[in-house]
Structure formats: C-alpha cells, structure tokens
Amino acid sequence: MRAQRQNYKKGWCPGVRRPMETGDGQIVRIRPRGGCLRATDLTEIASLSRLHGNGLIDLTRRANVQMRGLTPESFPALVSELDRLGLADETEAAEAARNVMVNPLAGLDPAEVMDVRPLARAVEEMLSRKVGGFRFSGKFGFVVDGGGRFSLDDERADIRIRAVGSAERPRVAIGIDGAEGVLWLRLLEPGQVLSAVERLIHAFVALTEEVGDVRMVDVPGQVVLAIVRAVERFGEPAGALEFARTSTQKTLGAIVLDDGPVVVGLAAPFGRVEAEDLLAVAERAIAVGASEFRVSPWRSFYIPVPDEQAAQHLSDYARSHGFLLNADEPLLSIDACPGSPACASSTVDTRAAARALAPLLGQIGCVSAHVSGCNKGCARSKPADLVLIGEGEQFRVVRNGTINGPTVGYLPPDNIQNLVALARVF
Numbered sequence: 001m002r003a004q005r006q007n008y009k010k011g012w013c014p015g016v017r018r019p020m021e022t023g024d025g026q027i028v029r030i031r032p033r034g035g036c037l038r039a040t041d042l043t044e045i046a047s048l049s050r051l052h053g054n055g056l057i058d059l060t061r062r063a064n065v066q067m068r069g070l071t072p073e074s075f076p077a078l079v080s081e082l083d084r085l086g087l088a089d090e091t092e093a094a095e096a097a098r099n100v101m102v103n104p105l106a107g108l109d110p111a112e113v114m115d116v117r118p119l120a121r122a123v124e125e126m127l128s129r130k131v132g133g134f135r136f137s138g139k140f141g142f143v144v145d146g147g148g149r150f151s152l153d154d155e156r157a158d159i160r161i162r163a164v165g166s167a168e169r170p171r172v173a174i175g176i177d178g179a180e181g182v183l184w185l186r187l188l189e190p191g192q193v194l195s196a197v198e199r200l201i202h203a204f205v206a207l208t209e210e211v212g213d214v215r216m217v218d219v220p221g222q223v224v225l226a227i228v229r230a231v232e233r234f235g236e237p238a239g240a241l242e243f244a245r246t247s248t249q250k251t252l253g254a255i256v257l258d259d260g261p262v263v264v265g266l267a268a269p270f271g272r273v274e275a276e277d278l279l280a281v282a283e284r285a286i287a288v289g290a291s292e293f294r295v296s297p298w299r300s301f302y303i304p305v306p307d308e309q310a311a312q313h314l315s316d317y318a319r320s321h322g323f324l325l326n327a328d329e330p331l332l333s334i335d336a337c338p339g340s341p342a343c344a345s346s347t348v349d350t351r352a353a354a355r356a357l358a359p360l361l362g363q364i365g366c367v368s369a370h371v372s373g374c375n376k377g378c379a380r381s382k383p384a385d386l387v388l389i390g391e392g393e394q395f396r397v398v399r400n401g402t403i404n405g406p407t408v409g410y411l412p413p414d415n416i417q418n419l420v421a422l423a424r425v426f
C-alpha cells in the first residue's frame with residue numbers, strides 16, 4: 001500500500017540524531033568533518049546501511065552522506081555505531097549547526113590560495129561547542145573555500161569564507177549571501193577569521209532571534225547593516241578588493257593536479273549509491289593505498305591516491321560498480337530528487353523519468369534539468385533549462401526557471417519521449 005502522502009516543512013533537515021521519515025523509512029544524514037571521511041568510515045557506513053537500513057546511500061547537494069531505510073527499531077543501534085566511529089555530534093543542535101562545506105581538493109590542489117582545512121575544522125568546532133545551543137534554520141550553512149580549480153563560488157551559503165590573494169600572501173574574505181547576491185564584508189588575515197565569524201554568528205542570532213527560522217537571504221536591509229557593523233573592527237572592507245568568482249567544470253576520473261597529487265573523482269548518478277558498490281569501492285581504494293574520501297556538493301567523491309596507476313585501477317573498478325567518471329555524462333546534468341516511492345511527498349518516479357530524459361536533453365536544447373517529485377524542489381534551488389515537477393500523476397513543465405516558474409505544459413511520466421515533440425511548443 002502506498003505510504004500516506006505528507007508535506008515536509010521547508011528548512012527541515014535530518015541529522016544522525018534527528019532522523020526524517022520518508023517513503024522508504026527513516027533517513028539519517030552524516031556531516032563529514034572537514035568535508036572528508038576516512039575510507040574505513042565508508043566501509044563501515046556501507047556495512048551499517050545493509051545491517052540497519054535498506055542498503056541505499058545518498059550523497060547530498062550539501063556534501064553530506066545519507067543512509068536510507070532505517071526503522072524506529074534499527075535507528076538506536078545505528079546511532080550508537082556512528083557514535084563509536086566519531087561520525088555524530090553530541091547533540092542534535094550541534095549537529096544541525098555544523099553545516100560546513102569545504103573545498104573537496106583542500107590541501108591537495110597546487111592552484112588553491114591556501115589549505116583551508118584547519119580553518120574549516122576550527123569553524124566546525126566552534127559551531128559544535130560554542131554556538132550549538134543556538135538554533136539556526138536547518139539549512140543555514142557555511143562555505144569554507146581555499147579557491148583553486150574546484151572552487152565553491154557557485155555553491156550557496158549563508159556565511160562565506162573565501163581565501164583570496166596568493167599562496168605567498170593569503171588573505172580571507174568573509175561574506176554573506178543576501179537577497180542581492182554575495183555581500184563581501186571584510187578582508188582578513190587568516191588568524192582573524194574565527195573571531196570575526198563567531199562575532200558574525202552572534203550578531204545574526206541576536207538580531208533574528210525573535211524571527212526564528214530565517215536565513216541570511218531573508219534578512220531585511222537594516223538587519224544586514226547591523227550585521228555588517230558587528231564585524232567592522234576586523235580587517236579591512238572587502239569592497240576594496242576585487243577577485244573573480246571562479247566556476248570551472250568539475251572534472252572526474254583520474255586527475256593529476258599540476259604534475260603533483262593524484263585524485264580519483266567518482267560521481268554517483270543522482271547521488272545514489274548501493275551499499276554493496278560503496279563497500280567494494282572503499283575496500284578497493286584502501287587496497288590501492290587511499291585513506292580518505294572527500295565529499296563534494298556535486299554528489300561526487302574525490303579520493304587521493306598514491307599515483308596514476310592506482311588512479312586508473314580504481315577508476316576502472318569504480319566504473320564497473322556504477323560510478324560515473326566522465327563529467328560530460330548527460331545524467332550528471334540532471335538533478336532528480338528520490339521521488340516516489342522513496343519519498344512520501346511524491347507519486348512520480350523521478351529517477352526513471354530522469355534516465356529517460358538524459359538522452360533527450362541535447363535534442364530539446366537543454367543543458368540542465370531538474371526533475372522534482374513535488375513542489376518542494378529538494379534537489380536543486382538554482383534555475384534549470386527544463387524543470388519537471390510531480391503534480392498528481394503527471395509532471396508540470398517549466399522552462400528556464402525554478403520549480404516556482406510559470407507552467408508551460410503537463411507531461412505523463414510514461415511519455416517523457418514526447419518532450420522532443422513538445423519542445424517546439426514549449
């Protein structure tokens with residue numbers, strides 16, 4: 001029998017200590033510290049997923065890892081295992097506050113301005129220990145970006161920490177994502193960043209406490225000015241500095257970073273990995289000398305390996321386990337949420353529709369697409385060339401926009417091919 005349909009509140013995010021009900025049971029979300037998991041953590045996560053969940057694991061758009069299909073009976077045992085592995089925070093509030101995205105090549109990429117991992121860890125520690133008592137919106141997030149070839153300039157954040165300048169003279173800009181885009185506030189010496197960010201957080205919380213579940217983008221202009229004033233004693237105005245936001249293609253497969261470090265980039269279609277495949281690839285990564293998996297917000301792992309031979313071997317092995325190693329794969333141009341039956345808010349199979357859509361994208365003149373099971377739009381907030389939104393038993397179609405865009409037509413899920421003919425009309 002189909003699970004009862006529910007609409008989940010926007011802003012609600014699961015954690016390890018805060019499971020969320022979905023159509024295929026409960027999910028828990030693990031937030032990797034510093035954007036990195038030990039390879040051995042992943043073998044454990046895969047085994048625990050088979051033991052306590054339904055064997056399905058997701059990589060999320062916030063560079064987290066989700067385990068699906070838990071039950072109220074299996075959940076407590078899973079939490080104690082994740083505690084044992086050090087993958088959970090002490091409290092639900094600390095876990096919710098520690099929402100920090102880190103450049104997946106941090107400390108490896110010769111093109112980065114600085115290795116931001118120590119800074120990211122310090123911010124996480126502060127969020128967990130000092131600020132964890134404050135309740136941010138479940139989606140309130142931080143980006144800590146050292147620059148380089150895979151910069152996070154395109155990823156959304158409430159508070160943005162970005163290395164600028166040169167490796168010889170690194171500085172750090174802090175900013176907020178407001179209604180008008182990124183507002184860079186101050187340009188700091190690296191040693192000033194933690195204090196300034198803590199001050200920024202306290203100002204935000206104090207100024208928005210009565211409003212409750214808000215994000216920076218919701219904050220009215222006069223509150224933004226007060227937040228800006230709260231950090232003006234730190235460093236110098238960032239407005240005096242110009243730097244280019246960088247957006248480079250996020251390559252996959254065996255990657256040699258300027259004749260130096262070698263990494264393997266593996267994408268999971270729609271971010272979904274089966275536990276058996278993850279276990280096999282993590283074990284093989286360990287066997288070729290890898291020790292960590294970096295998690296990226298484009299639903300990929302980046303795995304540092306000893307040399308090109310190991311990279312090639314691991315790439316071939318991962319491909320045979322369903323990972324994608326070519327960034328030009330049409331499937332990677334489509335964001336699709338789990339949809340039905342995994343999510344009880346939907347009645348359409350989003351991923352089947354996305355697989356049918358992938359080979360058609362070029363024919364209908366689209367580079368990006370978003371297939372959403374309902375009007376919550378979990379998988380993507382940015383506009384896409386084509387948006388399909390589950391509505392009852394069919395898809396509502398939007399062109400060049402978000403799920404909130406105007407409807408240009410409707411499409412039954414079993415007739416995705418018809419998009420090619422309908423594209424002339426849309």
Ligand code: SF4
Nearest residue numbers: 337343346373374378
């Ligand atoms: S957008 Fe998708 S995952 Fe999110 S609630 Fe709707 S059906 Fe579920």
